[in-house]
Amino acid sequence: MLLYLLRRILYTLPIAIGVSMVCFALIHLAPGDPLSAVIPEGASPEVIAQIKTAYGFDQPLPIQYLNWIWRAVQGDFGMSIMTRRPVLSEVGPAVVNTMILAVAAVTLGFGLGVGLGIAAGYTAGSPIDRVVTAISVSGVSVPHYWLGMVLIVIFAVNLGVLPAMGMGAQGSATFALDWVSLRHLILPAIAMSVIPAGIIARSVRGTVIEVLKQDYVQTLHAKGLPGRRVFVHVVKNAAPTVLAIMGLQLAQLLGGSILVETVFSWPGTGFLLNTAIFTRDLPILQGTILVLAMFFVAINLMVDLLQSVLDPRIKRA
Amino acid sequence: MRPRWKTVTAAAVLALLAHSSGATAQEKVLRVAMTAADVPLTTGQPSQGGEGLRFMGVTVYDGLVNWDLSSFEKAAVLKPGLAESWSVSDSDKTVWTFKLRRGVKFHDGSDFNADSVVWNFDKLMKRDSPQFDQAQSIQGSQYYGTIASWRKIDDFTVEIKTKKPDSVLPYNLANLYFSSSANWEKLGKDWNKVAFSPAGTGPWMLKTLVPRERAELVKNPNYWDPKRIPKSDRLVLLPMPDANTRVAALLAGQIDWVEAPPPDAIPRLKSQGMQIVTNQYPHIWPYQISYLEDSPFRDIRVRKAANLAIDREGMVKLLGGLATPAKGMITKGHPWFGNPTFDLRYDPKEAMRLLAEAGYSPSKPAKIKVIISPAGSGQMQPLPMNEFVKENFRDVGIDMEFEVMDWEALRGRRRAGAWAPENKGMHGINNSWAFWDPDIGLLKTAASFEPVPTGFNWGRYSDPKADDLVTRAKLAFDPEEQNKLLAELHTHIVDQAMWIWMVHDLNPRAMSPKVKGFVQAQSWVQDLTPVEMQ
Numbered sequence: 043m044l045l046y047l048l049r050r051i052l053y054t055l056p057i058a059i060g061v062s063m064v065c066f067a068l069i070h071l072a073p074g075d076p077l078s079a080v081i082p083e084g085a086s087p088e089v090i091a092q093i094k095t096a097y098g099f100d101q102p103l104p105i106q107y108l109n110w111i112w113r114a115v116q117g118d119f120g121m122s123i124m125t126r127r128p129v130l131s132e133v134g135p136a137v138v139n140t141m142i143l144a145v146a147a148v149t150l151g152f153g154l155g156v157g158l159g160i161a162a163g164y165t166a167g168s169p170i171d172r173v174v175t176a177i178s179v180s181g182v183s184v185p186h187y188w189l190g191m192v193l194i195v196i197f198a199v200n201l202g203v204l205p206a207m208g209m210g211a212q213g214s215a216t217f218a219l220d221w222v223s224l225r226h227l228i229l230p231a232i233a234m235s236v237i238p239a240g241i242i243a244r245s246v247r248g249t250v251i252e253v254l255k256q257d258y259v260q261t262l263h264a265k266g267l268p269g270r271r272v273f274v275h276v277v278k279n280a281a282p283t284v285l286a287i288m289g290l291q292l293a294q295l296l297g298g299s300i301l302v303e304t305v306f307s308w309p310g311t312g313f314l315l316n317t318a319i320f321t322r323d324l325p326i327l328q329g330t331i332l333v334l335a336m337f338f339v340a341i342n343l344m345v346d347l348l349q350s351v352l353d354p355r356i357k358r359a
Numbered sequence: 360m361r362p363r364w365k366t367v368t369a370a371a372v373l374a375l376l377a378h379s380s381g382a383t384a385q386e387k388v389l390r391v392a393m394t395a396a397d398v399p400l401t402t403g404q405p406s407q408g409g410e411g412l413r414f415m416g417v418t419v420y421d422g423l424v425n426w427d428l429s430s431f432e433k434a435a436v437l438k439p440g441l442a443e444s445w446s447v448s449d450s451d452k453t454v455w456t457f458k459l460r461r462g463v464k465f466h467d468g469s470d471f472n473a474d475s476v477v478w479n480f481d482k483l484m485k486r487d488s489p490q491f492d493q494a495q496s497i498q499g500s501q502y503y504g505t506i507a508s509w510r511k512i513d514d515f516t517v518e519i520k521t522k523k524p525d526s527v528l529p530y531n532l533a534n535l536y537f538s539s540s541a542n543w544e545k546l547g548k549d550w551n552k553v554a555f556s557p558a559g560t561g562p563w564m565l566k567t568l569v570p571r572e573r574a575e576l577v578k579n580p581n582y583w584d585p586k587r588i589p590k591s592d593r594l595v596l597l598p599m600p601d602a603n604t605r606v607a608a609l610l611a612g613q614i615d616w617v618e619a620p621p622p623d624a625i626p627r628l629k630s631q632g633m634q635i636v637t638n639q640y641p642h643i644w645p646y647q648i649s650y651l652e653d654s655p656f657r658d659i660r661v662r663k664a665a666n667l668a669i670d671r672e673g674m675v676k677l678l679g680g681l682a683t684p685a686k687g688m689i690t691k692g693h694p695w696f697g698n699p700t701f702d703l704r705y706d707p708k709e710a711m712r713l714l715a716e717a718g719y720s721p722s723k724p725a726k727i728k729v730i731i732s733p734a735g736s737g738q739m740q741p742l743p744m745n746e747f748v749k750e751n752f753r754d755v756g757i758d759m760e761f762e763v764m765d766w767e768a769l770r771g772r773r774r775a776g777a778w779a780p781e782n783k784g785m786h787g788i789n790n791s792w793a794f795w796d797p798d799i800g801l802l803k804t805a806a807s808f809e810p811v812p813t814g815f816n817w818g819r820y821s822d823p824k825a826d827d828l829v830t831r832a833k834l835a836f837d838p839e840e841q842n843k844l845l846a847e848l849h850t851h852i853v854d855q856a857m858w859i860w861m862v863h864d865l866n867p868r869a870m871s872p873k874v875k876g877f878v879q880a881q882s883w884v885q886d887l888t889p890v891e892m893q
Contacts, residue, residue: 078767080406081774082501083799086813089500092486096493124397124406125570126494127551132570191603198611206611207604208597213572304601307608309572316600317396317571322767 050346054339061335062114062328066107069324079321080123097123110328119329124321129329132314137296137333139214140303140310143234144295146227151235151295152242152288159246159284160277166251174243181240187301190233194305197229204229207307214309230306234299238291245287249280282353289345293338387591387892389874390614394736396600398574401554401565403538404483404498408736409793409883410618411498412534414596417884418576419466420536420559423457423476424529428880431638434693435882437529441471441537441560442517445529447836452524453507459515463583465539467558473511478540480509490543492550502531504813526836530796562587562888563594573597590876590891609633609869615892620869622679622740628869637681637865638879639690641794644682644739646729646748646787646859647804649777649818654786655725656818660717661757662856664710666703668755673705674747674862678740681867685860687853688801689794690881694842695801697850703860710755724758729787735766737791739864745789748861774812777819787859788817795883797845802829805852820857 075081076099081090094100098109113120119129155178162174198206210216210223217223253259253276262272296311303312311330318326393414395407403420405411417426425440441460448454463471481488483499484506507522521528539558546552555568560583563576574596578589597614599605605617606624610631620628625635646665648656655661671684686703689696711720719725731745732738745761752759762785764772772782773790782788794800803814806829807821828848835841852858868879876889 072768075767075771078771080497082497082499084501084504084803084813084815085774086504089504090812093493093497125400125554127554127570136571191607194604194607194611198613199607202611205613206607207599207613208608209572213569215567215569215572305604307597307599307601307604309569313396314571320396320600320766 047343047347050343054336054343057339058332058336059111062111062332063107065328065331065335066110069327070103072322076322076324077123079323110325114329114332119332120325122326123323124326129325132326133311133330133333135214136309136311136314136330137337139209139217139308140296140312142209142217143227143230143303143308143310144292146231147234147295148238148292150231151238151291154235155239155242156246156284158239158243160250162243162247163250163254166247171247174247178240178243178247181236181243183240184236185301186233186237186299187305189236190230190302190305193229193233209308230302230308233302233306234295238288238295241291242284242287246280246284249283250276253279278352282349285349285352286345289341289348293341296337296341297334386593388593388595389591389616389887389890389892390595390597391616391887392597392599392605392608392614392618394600394602394605394618395598397571397598398568398596400494400498401557401568401574402492402495402550403479403536403557403559404495405536406494406498409795410736413884415574416534416536417561418563418594418887419557419561419565420538421463421561422533422535422537423459424533426533426880426882426884428882428884428886429878430880431878433881434641434690435880435884437533440533441476442532447526452834452836453521455519455521455528456512457517457519459517460583461515463560464581465542465558465560466564466579467539467542467545469539469541469558471537471560472514473517474514475537475540476517477509477511479535479537480506482538483535489548490540494550499535502534505531524834526833526841527797527802530798533796562589566593571598587886587888589888591887594887606869609871612871615871615874617869620867622681622867625679625681625867625869632872634870634872634874636868636870636877636879638881639683639692639863640866640881640883641690641693641800642737642864642866642883643685643688643792643794644737644744644789644861644864645685645688645792646789646861647773647792647817648787648858649782649785650820651777651818653784654777654818655717655719655727655757656786658717659856660713661719661725662859663701664713664717664755665752665757665859666701666856667706667710667713668751668757669703669748669859669861670705670751671703671862674744677743677747678862681865682739682862683865685862687849687860688792688804688858689849690863693881695794695797695845695849697846697848697853699850699853701854701856703853707751707755714756719756721754721756724753724756726758726760727752727786728760728762728784729789730769730772730782730785731761731763731789732766732769733763735769735791737793737864738766738789739791739862741789744861773817776811777817790817791864793883797832797841801845801848801852802832805829805848805857822851822855822857824851825855825857 077093121128122132158174162171165171194206197204205226208226210226300312300316303310304316315330393410395410399405399407399411399415401415405415421440423440423442424437426435427438428435442457443460445455445457465471482490482492483496483503505521505525506519508520510518512518542558543553557565562579562582564579566577567575576594578592582588602621606620608614609617650657675682687699731741733742749759773788803809804816805825807826809816811817828844832841832844835844873892875893876891
C-alpha cells in the first residue's frame with residue numbers, strides 16, 4: 043500500500059510538469075503583451091524595457107519557464123504583476139475561501155444527488171423516477187451563473203432575505219460559523235451545487251439500478267433479509283462508482299467557478315482567476331492553475347485509495 | 360405565564376433592535392462598489408487607472424496640486440494642494456519653484472515638508488534609492504515623464520526641473536501623491552507592509568485592507584483643509600467587477616453607491632427609488648484613425664463623411680440616455696472647446712455627397728478595418744455601439760470590418776502605432792479617450808512629433824498648424840493664454856476631422872436615496888468628503 047502510495051505521488055510529478063508547461067505555453071500564446079495592464083500611458087521604450095527587466099519578461103520563453111518552475115519547486119511562485127504581492131499570499135486565502143464554498147456546495151449537492159439518485163434507482167420507471175430524472179437533467183443543463191443571478195434577484199433583491207454578494211458582513215476576514223456569515227454562503231452554495239447534484243443523481247440512479255439487478259441482491263431477498271439490510275449492501279456496492287464521480291466533482295468545485303464566484307463577488311480561486319485573466323497577471327494565473335491542478339491530482343489519488351478501502355476487490359498491486 | 364413571556368421576548372427584541380440602530384446612527388458609513396476587480400494599490404500611486412485615482416488617490420493622499428471638484432456646472436480646474444503656490448522661472452522655463460503648505464501632517468503624525476517631496480520623487484524615479492518602489496513607479500510614470508530633476512531649496516520650498524519647457528506640469532503633479540517616509544521606516548522599509556497601513560496626508564485614512572475584497576477608510580479629523588474633513592465616518596470600498604452584482608447589491612441594501620450601473624438596469628434602479636447621478640466628464644468614445652498610405656481617411660472628405668454619417672442621437676438612445684452626442688474631442692462648454700465650424704451632425708446626404716466627391720458610393724464603398732474590444736475601461740457598450748456605427752457607415756458607402764480583441768490586447772495595439780506590423784491593414788482603433796489634462800486630451804494626440812508610445816498620436820496625423828499650436832501651448836505658462844491656445848487647437852482639429860468622435864459618456868452612478876451631499880464634478884476623480892448618509 044505504502045509503495046503504491048509513493049508510486050502514485052511520483053506519478054503526479056510528470057503531471058505537474060505537464061500542466062505547468064501547458065499553462066505557461068497557453069498563457070504566452072495569447073495575443074498582446076503580458077505587461078500590457080501595467081505599462082502606463084506614454085511610457086517610453088526605455089521605461090517599457092526597464093519594466094520588462096524588472097519582471098523578468100526580457101528573457102527568452104524557455105528560460106522564463108525554467109526560472110519560474112525552479113522557484114515554484116522551492117515554494118516561490120513569484121509576485122503578482124498588478125499588486126507585487128507574493129502569488130502564494132494571494133492564492134492561499136482564495137483557496138481557503140473556495141474550499142468553504144465547495145464544502146457547502148458538496149454537502150448540498152452530494153446529499154441531494156445521492157438521495158434523489160437512490161430514490162429514482164429504487165423506483166425505476168415510476169413517476170418518481172421520471173420527476174427525479176427531469177430534475178437532474180435540468181440541474182446539469184442550467185447554467186449555474188444564470189441560476190446564481192436568478193437566486194440573487196429572488197432572494198436578495200425582491201425578498202431581501204439573503205445577501206446578494208460577499209463572504210460576510212466584513213468580508214472573508216471575519217467569516218465564522220455564525221448566521222451572519224452563513225447567510226452569505228447559502229445562495230452561492232445552491233448555485234454551485236446544482237451541477238454536481240444532477241450528475242451524481244443520474245449516476246447513482248444508474249448504479250443502483252444495475253446493482254439491484256445483480257444475482258446476489260436477488261439471493262439476499264430470497265434468503266429473507268429485510269429490505270433495510272439489502273439496502274446497505276446495495277449502497278456499499280454502488281459506492282465505488284459513485285465515489286469516483288464525486289471525487290471528480292469535488293475537485294472541480296475546489297477549482298472554484300469563475301462565473302459563480304464573480305456573480306457573488308466570492309473571493310475564491312475563480313474570482314482570482316477572473317481578475318488575473320483580465321489584467322493578464324501571468325504569475326497569478328500560472329500559480330493558481332498549478333495549485334488547482336495539484337488539487338485535482340491529490341483528490342484523484344485520495345479517491346483511488348478510498349475506493350480500494352471500500353471495495354477490496356480493487357487491487358492496488 | 361405565557362403572555363408575560365411574550366412581553367419579555369418582545370421587549371428584548373425591541374431592545375436589541377434599538378441597540379443595533381443606535382450603533383449605526385453613531386457611525387456614518389458609506390459603502391461603494393467599484394468596477395475594478397481589486398482594491399487599487401494603497402501605498403501612494405494607485406493602480407486601476409481613473410478609478411484608482413478616484414478612490415485610493417485623492418482620498419488617502421494629496422498632490423502638490425489638487426483638483427477643485429466642488430462644481431457640478433463647470434469643468435474641474437486645478438487648485439493648490441500640498442503646494443500653496445508655484446511659479447516658473449523667467450530666465451529658464453524648465454525651472455519651477457513650489458512653495459509648500461506648512462503644518463501638514465501625514466496620518467502617522469510625521470510632518471510633510473520639502474524632504475517628503477524629495478523622498479517621494481526618489482521613491483518613484485530614482486531606481487537606486489532604498490525606497491524605490493517598482494509598483495508605484497510604474498503607476499506614476501505616465502505623470503512624471505516630463506520631470507528631469509528635483510531638489511530641496513529649504514524646508515518648505517522645492518525646485519522641479521522639466522526636460523523641456525512644459526506648461527502642463529501642474530496637471531501632471533495633480534496625480535503624483537505623497538506617502539510618509541517615517542511610516543515606511545517604521546514598517547521595516549517594506550512596501551508590502553505599508554500597503555496594509557499606509558500614511559498619506561489626505562482626508563481619509565486607510566484602516567483595513569483585505570486584498571481583492573475591501574478597503575475601509577476612516578475620516579481624518581485633522582485634515583489640513585477643514586472644509587474637506589469628511590462628513591462620513593467610514594468609507595468602505597468594494598471591488599465588484601460584475602455590473603449585475605453591483606446593481607443587485609445596491610438593491611439588496613448591501614451597498615449605498617455603485618459605479619457605472621449598466622444602462623438597462625437604470626429603469627429598475629429608478630423604480631426602486633435609487634438616485635442616478637450623471638454629469639459630463641472628460642471622456643470621448645472615438646475612432647482614432649490612420650493617416651498611412653493605405654488609409655481612406657487621408658482624404659478629409661472621407662473623414663468628414665464618416666463623422667456626418669453617425670446618428671449620435673440614436674446612439675444615445677441605445678445607451679439609455681447615459682451619453683451625450685459629441686461635437687468634437689472636448690465637450691461643448693469646456694474652456695478648451697473653442698469654436699469649430701465643422702458641426703458633427705447627422706447628415707447622411709452630405710456624407711454621401713462628400714464620399715461621391717472622393718470617389719466612393721454605396722455600390723463602391725470605402726473599405727476600412729477598425730480594431731475594437733468587447734469590453735474595457737471607458738469603452739461603454741462597445742459591441743452594440745460599433746455595430747450601430749457599422750450600419751450608419753453602410754448607409755452612406757463606408758464598408759467597415761472589425762478586428763475584435765480583448766481590452767489589453769487593444770491597448771497594446773494602440774501603443775504600437777498604426778505603422779506597427781501587427782496593425783497592418785487597420786484604419787482605426789476604438790480606444791475610448793480622456794481629456795483630463797491638455798497633454799492626453801489634445802497636445803500629444805494632435806502633434807506630429809508626439810507618436811506613440813511616448814505621445815498619443817496613433818495614426819501619424821501630421822498637420823503644421825496643429826504642431827505650431829501645440830508648441831505654443833506648451834510654452835504658455837499663463838493658464839488663460841494656455842486655455843485660449845488649447846481652444847484654438849481643438850477648433851482646428853475638429854475642422855480637420857482629425858478623429859471620428861461619437862459620444863461622451865455621462866459617467867453614471869447609482870446611489871441609495873440615503874446618500875446626500877454628493878456633487879458629481881466634471882472629472883475622472885470625485886470628492887467624497889461632502890457625502891453623508893442619512
